[in-house]
Amino acid sequence: MTQEKTTLKHEYDLIIIGGGPVGMALALALRGGGVSVLLLEARGLPEKTEDSRPLALSHGSRLILERLGVWKPLPDVTPITTIHISNRGGFGRTVMTADDIGVPALGYVINHHDVFRSMHKALKKCDVDYLTGAQVTRLEASLESGQIEFQHDGVMKKATARLLVLADGGRLTAQIEGVTQHVHDYQQWAVVARIKSECSPKITGRGGSEFTRSPAQAGVAYERFTPDGPVALLPSGDSFALVWTVSPSAAQEILALDDAAFLVRLHDHFGDRLGKLVEAGKRSGFPLTLKYATPVTACRAALIGNAAQTLHPVAGQGFNLGLRDAWELADEVIAAPAETGVPAMLARYRHRRRMDSSTGRVFTDSLVKLFSNDDFVLGSMRGMGLSALDCLPQAKRFVARRMMFGARG
Numbered sequence: 563m564t565q566e567k568t569t570l571k572h573e574y575d576l577i578i579i580g581g582g583p584v585g586m587a588l589a590l591a592l593r594g595g596g597v598s599v600l601l602l603e604a605r606g607l608p609e610k611t612e613d614s615r616p617l618a619l620s621h622g623s624r625l626i627l628e629r630l631g632v633w634k635p636l637p638d639v640t641p642i643t644t645i646h647i648s649n650r651g652g653f654g655r656t657v658m659t660a661d662d663i664g665v666p667a668l669g670y671v672i673n674h675h676d677v678f679r680s681m682h683k684a685l686k687k688c689d690v691d692y693l694t695g696a697q698v699t700r701l702e703a704s705l706e707s708g709q710i711e712f713q714h715d716g717v718m719k720k721a722t723a724r725l726l727v728l729a730d731g732g733r734l735t736a737q738i739e740g741v742t743q744h745v746h747d748y749q750q751w752a753v754v755a756r757i758k759s760e761c762s763p764k765i766t767g768r769g770g771s772e773f774t775r776s777p778a779q780a781g782v783a784y785e786r787f788t789p790d791g792p793v794a795l796l797p798s799g800d801s802f803a804l805v806w807t808v809s810p811s812a813a814q815e816i817l818a819l820d821d822a823a824f825l826v827r828l829h830d831h832f833g834d835r836l837g838k839l840v841e842a843g844k845r846s847g848f849p850l851t852l853k854y855a856t857p858v859t860a861c862r863a864a865l866i867g868n869a870a871q872t873l874h875p876v877a878g879q880g881f882n883l884g885l886r887d888a889w890e891l892a893d894e895v896i897a898a899p900a901e902t903g904v905p906a907m908l909a910r911y912r913h914r915r916r917m918d919s920s921t922g923r924v925f926t927d928s929l930v931k932l933f934s935n936d937d938f939v940l941g942s943m944r945g946m947g948l949s950a951l952d953c954l955p956q957a958k959r960f961v962a963r964r965m966m967f968g969a970r971g
């Protein structure tokens with residue numbers, strides 16, 4: 563259902579375009595911050611959204627979601643206590659445990675649609691003007707304000723704000739003067755599904771595995787690099803959430819297989835680490851591109867989340883980065899509401915996000931390029947790198963903190 567706001571204004575301090583998880587996080591972070599906010603989401607029924615992708619969240623993201631009041635209502639949160647990284651068909655592996663790093667969990671796996679619904683519910687209860695089924699079609703900016711046109715209930719409407727925030731996944735970036743969108747198509751798709759295995763792993767010593775006969779996942783996340791791309795099995799409830807990177811043509815084949823043939827193909831690809839794979843849930847496919855905007859601000863406009871950077875899911879960084887975009891933008895606005903959207907405020911936001919965003923992007927893109935090929939020399943370097951990381955506790959702690967808290971980790 564769309565939320566009817568009979569008191570909708572024409573002028574706001576901020577208009578957020580796109581009510582995906584990052585746009586919603588920003589609106590929630592601005593609650594009670596002394597600024598008026600309009601959030602517009604094109605999709606009509608967010609509470610019914612089914613998006614089967616799993617999200618691996620860092621500890622830092624958990625803290626943000628707790629502060630937004632949307633962590634507790636999540637129905638299904640699985641802590642990651644061990645990460646097992648390996649290289650198919652080569653030597654070298656590394657195992658990172660929460661104990662090694664001295665934290666209760668290395669991260670958490672949640673469902674995309676759960677966080678989406680939890681935020682949607684929280685927004686319906688607060689002072690933000692929130693319209694669903696509202697598609698922004700045009701935007702422009704002058705020195706004093708940003709103006710938008712949007713379609714809602716078949717009617718064209720207009721509104722202005724001191725700051726337009728694009729949280730639309732990058733769909734309207736071309737309309738922002740002075741911002742360039744860089745796009746690289748990885749020629750890969752991610753196939754996601756829930757998977758149950760026959761065995762539960764127990765990690766031993768230097769990354770070897772022993773199995774117990776139980777269907778539980780024991781908090782272990784597997785990231786396995788193969789020449790076609792990485793395959794991840796993340797612990798999720800009593801099963802695993804699969805993110806399997808394949809070529810576009812293989813994705814179509816895999817999506818069309820029946821469950822039994824799919825499980826055999828996945829087992830052949832992933833190996834016998836988890837024993838027999840016995841159950842598969844609904845499968846979905848996502849095309850993978852790297853997309854990023856430079857700069858992430860323009861006259862009376864700021865870009866956050868996937869609109870600022872859309873990353874390959876290999877390192878599970880996209881939403882974590884987007885949440886930090888939203889949190890830090892809200893912090894800038896609340897610190898000086900009168901300066902919302904002025905060049906100095908936008909420069910501060912851009913400066914705060916530069917390091918985190920670019921290191922997240924370069925790290926993720928390098929992983930894809932380094933690990934998605936069958937070059938013999940690179941394969942040996944990968945193996946050596948994983949083995950070296952396994953022997954260096956300081957390096958492991960560095961990588962883990964980087965994944966948990968971003969560049970400031």
Ligand SMILES: Cc1cc2nc3c(=O)[nH]c(=O)nc-3n(C[C@H](O)[C@H](O)[C@H](O)COP(=O)(O)OP(=O)(O)OC[C@H]3O[C@@H](n4cnc5c(N)ncnc54)[C@H](O)[C@@H]3O)c2cc1C
Pocket residue numbers: 579580581582583584585602603604605615616617618619674696697698699729730731733734752754805848866867868869875877878879880881882883884
């Ligand atoms: C397979 C897969 C696995 C992933 N795993 C992880 C992970 O483990 N960890 C992690 O951190 N990240 C992960 N990600 C990335 C993560 O899903 C995204 O970074 C995150 O969903 C981005 O959210 P967003 O709100 O910025 O953008 P989107 O989710 O793209 O939301 C944009 C919203 O804007 C709306 N919109 C678009 N145009 C308009 C318009 N004109 N008017 C109004 N509304 C509009 C859309 O309807 C949409 O709701 C994964 C991604 C994939 C594909």
